[in-house]
Structures are given as C-alpha cells and as structure tokens.
Amino acid sequence: MVDLLIYLAASLAGMAFILAMIRFVIGPGVSDRIVAFDVVTIVAITVIIITALEEDRVVYLDVALVYALLSFLGVIVVARYLERGF
Amino acid sequence: MRKFGNQTALFVTLFLFWVLINGSLSLGTLLVGVVVSSAIAAMLPGGWDPLREFHATPAGFSAAYHFLIYFIKELIRSNIRMAGVVLSPRLPINPGIVKVHTKLKSKMGRLLLANSITLTPGTLTVMLEEEWLYVHWVTVESTDIEAATAHIVAGFEKYLEVMYG
Amino acid sequence: MKTLLDVIGALFLVAGTSFLFLGGLGLIRMPDLFNRIQSGTKATTLGTILTLIGATFLRPEWGIKLSLIGLFLLFTNPLSSQVLARAAHRIGVEKSAKTKVDLLVEPPGDPR
Known part of the structure; x- marks a missing residue:
C-alpha cells in the first residue's frame, strides 16, 4: 500500500517534470524558459526527497538543500542578466 | 549595548542553524x-535585519504565531483556487497589474508582505517601491487602489504591523 | 501504529506531487508569462511542503533537516519569482490579450 502510493507520487512528479520540460522546449521567450527551469528544479527537489526515502539515505537531503540554494541563485542571476539588457 | 545584543542574536541564530543542518553534537x-x-557576526556590526527589526515583545511573538496560522490557511486556499482555475476547461482568468499601498515602514516587514502576497490567492508582487506595491492579479476584482489594498494587503498587514512596524 | 503513520505520510506525498502536477499543467495552459509564474510558484511551493511533511511522517528522524529545506524554499521561491516577474515586466514581455489593466508604468530611459 505504502509503496504503491510512493510510486504514484513519483509518477505524478514525473508528469509534472515532463510538462515543465515541454514548456521549456516551446518557450516562446527566454523568461518562459526560466520559469519552466524553476519548476523543473522544484520538482527535482521533491524527486530527490522521494529517492532519499526509497533508498533510505539521509545524505540525499543535503543534496536537495544545496540544489535548492543553487537553483535560487541561478534564477536570480539570469533575471538580473535579462533586466540589464543584452 | 543594543548593537552588541543584535550581534549576539545573530550569532545564536547562525550557530543553531549550523547544529541543525549537521545534526550532530x-x-x-x-x-x-x-x-x-x-x-560572520563580527563582520556584520548592525546585526541582521529580520532579527534587529523584529519587535521582541509578547505582542510581537503572538502576532508572529497568528501570522503563521493565517499564512498557512491562505496558502492552502490559494492553491485550491488555482487548481480550480487550471483544471477548468474555460480557464476563467482576468489578469491585470494593480497598485496597492502598505502602511509598513520596516524593510523586513515589507519583504514578508511581498512574499506572502506572492504565495497567496492568485497574486504576485511584481515590484515594491517605497510604500507602493505593484501586484499581478489573476482574477482582478477591483482596480481601485483602496479596494485592492483592502482585498490583498489588509489581512497580512494586521499582523506584520505588530511584528515589524 | 508505524504502518498508519506510513500511510498518512504516503498520502501527503501523493497530495504534494498532485500539486506539482497541477503546477506543471498551469505552466502549459496559462496564456502569458505572469500567469505562468503564478501557477508555477504557488502550486509547487505547497506541493514541495506537503511532500516534506509526508517524508517527515515516513522518517520522523529526518524531521529537522526536512523542515530546514521547507523553511528555505518558503523564503526563496517567492523571491525568485518576484525578481523574474520584475525583470520580465521591465524588458516588456508580452502580456496576454485578456489582461485588463497594468498600473505599473516603467520609467522612461534605459533599464538600470
């Protein structure tokens, strides 16, 4: 039962990932792609946590934390870059 | 003396986070x-805004607690509403950017207000300029500054005013 | 008892990832950038937090670290979307035809 639910959760996250990737590919603008990238990252954090549960390894949580930090900085940097013009 | 207290509070917060992240003693x-x-505390002589500007009185802590409860309620409500919008076949949106006003003076109070607005029912702070906030609203109900302020800002402001002023 | 907590935790995981899925769906369906940011930030923040709560039910000993991740996301998620919305508005990203008003007038001259 529990395993089944966790697999269901993982597949829902997978579908969210695919939808965000579609938006990433079709764009149309740079900023749309950044939003899609942001969503992909957040979904990835969730997937890392589910993986940590399945593999029973607490180290993965540190990966999730650092990943969250890096993606936040990434979005901020790209947004600043957009704002200053090309 | 007050300045020194700020740095001590910063030190305690940082140390606590360090221990929690490491999970070992x-x-x-x-x-x-x-x-x-x-x-880090020595490098920041003024302390850290979220700690320095917080009104550490019983009223402040009580307001922080009520703010948290209100925020969680709004977060869940906003998500259910957005889910309804996204799932409905007609996509009933009516977007626009409105201007609202805040009474908050402190930097941290305004930051928390902007963040809370972003996370709740169909609203997204686009810009914060002095006491004016420009908010993107998925379902605009009023473009009037007063009415939009009452609708978007008032709920959070009530608590943040006591916490940060 | 342990099994009950596990089932509750797993249900929280499913609820959280459902919100992620809705966020992804909104990302596809919404007509312009600002509405996409709206559906992106909100649904995914609650989704991740529900997942973290679920994980806490499944492994209570991880609770502290999971809540730190949650706290961090609660502060950074809205910030990154605000910065992005600000930048997009400043460079004049096209708004959907449904947009009623835009009271934010950009100051003339080059962006900073």
Whole structure:
C-alpha cells in the first residue's frame, strides 16, 4: 500500500517534470524558459526527497538543500542578466 | 549595548542553524560552528535585519504565531483556487497589474508582505517601491487602489504591523 | 501504529506531487508569462511542503533537516519569482490579450 502510493507520487512528479520540460522546449521567450527551469528544479527537489526515502539515505537531503540554494541563485542571476539588457 | 545584543542574536541564530543542518553534537562540529558563526557576526556590526527589526515583545511573538496560522490557511486556499482555475476547461482568468499601498515602514516587514502576497490567492508582487506595491492579479476584482489594498494587503498587514512596524 | 503513520505520510506525498502536477499543467495552459509564474510558484511551493511533511511522517528522524529545506524554499521561491516577474515586466514581455489593466508604468530611459 505504502509503496504503491510512493510510486504514484513519483509518477505524478514525473508528469509534472515532463510538462515543465515541454514548456521549456516551446518557450516562446527566454523568461518562459526560466520559469519552466524553476519548476523543473522544484520538482527535482521533491524527486530527490522521494529517492532519499526509497533508498533510505539521509545524505540525499543535503543534496536537495544545496540544489535548492543553487537553483535560487541561478534564477536570480539570469533575471538580473535579462533586466540589464543584452 | 543594543548593537552588541543584535550581534549576539545573530550569532545564536547562525550557530543553531549550523547544529541543525549537521545534526550532530561532536566537538569538531561545535568548534567549527562557533568559529564560523562568530566570524560572520563580527563582520556584520548592525546585526541582521529580520532579527534587529523584529519587535521582541509578547505582542510581537503572538502576532508572529497568528501570522503563521493565517499564512498557512491562505496558502492552502490559494492553491485550491488555482487548481480550480487550471483544471477548468474555460480557464476563467482576468489578469491585470494593480497598485496597492502598505502602511509598513520596516524593510523586513515589507519583504514578508511581498512574499506572502506572492504565495497567496492568485497574486504576485511584481515590484515594491517605497510604500507602493505593484501586484499581478489573476482574477482582478477591483482596480481601485483602496479596494485592492483592502482585498490583498489588509489581512497580512494586521499582523506584520505588530511584528515589524 | 508505524504502518498508519506510513500511510498518512504516503498520502501527503501523493497530495504534494498532485500539486506539482497541477503546477506543471498551469505552466502549459496559462496564456502569458505572469500567469505562468503564478501557477508555477504557488502550486509547487505547497506541493514541495506537503511532500516534506509526508517524508517527515515516513522518517520522523529526518524531521529537522526536512523542515530546514521547507523553511528555505518558503523564503526563496517567492523571491525568485518576484525578481523574474520584475525583470520580465521591465524588458516588456508580452502580456496576454485578456489582461485588463497594468498600473505599473516603467520609467522612461534605459533599464538600470
């Protein structure tokens, strides 16, 4: 039962990932792609946590934390870059 | 003396986070934590805004508690509403950017207000300029500054005013 | 008892990832950038937090670290979307035809 639910959760996250990737590919603008990238990252954090549960390894949580930090900085940097013009 | 207290509060917060992230109380961890936290606290003589500007009175803590409860309720409500919008075949949106006003004076109070607005029912702070906020609203109900302020800002402001002023 | 907590935790995981899925769906369906940011930030923040709560039910000993991740996301998620919305508005990203009003007038001259 529990395993089944966790697999269901993982597949829902997978579908969210695919939808965000579609938006990433079709764009149309740079900023749309950044939003899609942001969503992909957040979904990835969730997937890392589910993986940590399945593999029973607490180290993965540190990966999730650092990943969250890096993606936040990434979005901020790209947004600043957009704002200053090309 | 007050300045010194700010730095101590910053040190305690940093050290606490360090210990929580490491999840261990070994001598080496604690030693590194003390060194790094005090170095950072020493580099920031004014302390840290979220701690310095917080009104650490019973009323302040009580407002913080009620703010948290209200925020969680709004977060869940906003998500259910957005889910309804996204799932409905007609996509009933009516977007626009409105201007609202805040009474909050402190930087941290305004930051928390902007963040809370972003996370709740169909609203997204686009810009914060002095006491004016420009908010993107998925379902605009009023373009009037007063009415939009009452609708978007008032709920959070009530608590943040006591917490940060 | 342990099994009950596990089932509750797993249900929280499913609820959280459902919100992620809705966020992804909104990302596809919404007509312009600002509405996409709206559906992106909100649904995914609650989704991740529900997942973290679920994980806490499944492994209570991880609670502290999971709540730190949650706290961090609660502060950074809205910030990154605000910065992005600000930048997009400043460079004049096209708004959907449904947009009623835009009271934010950009100051003339080059962006900073």
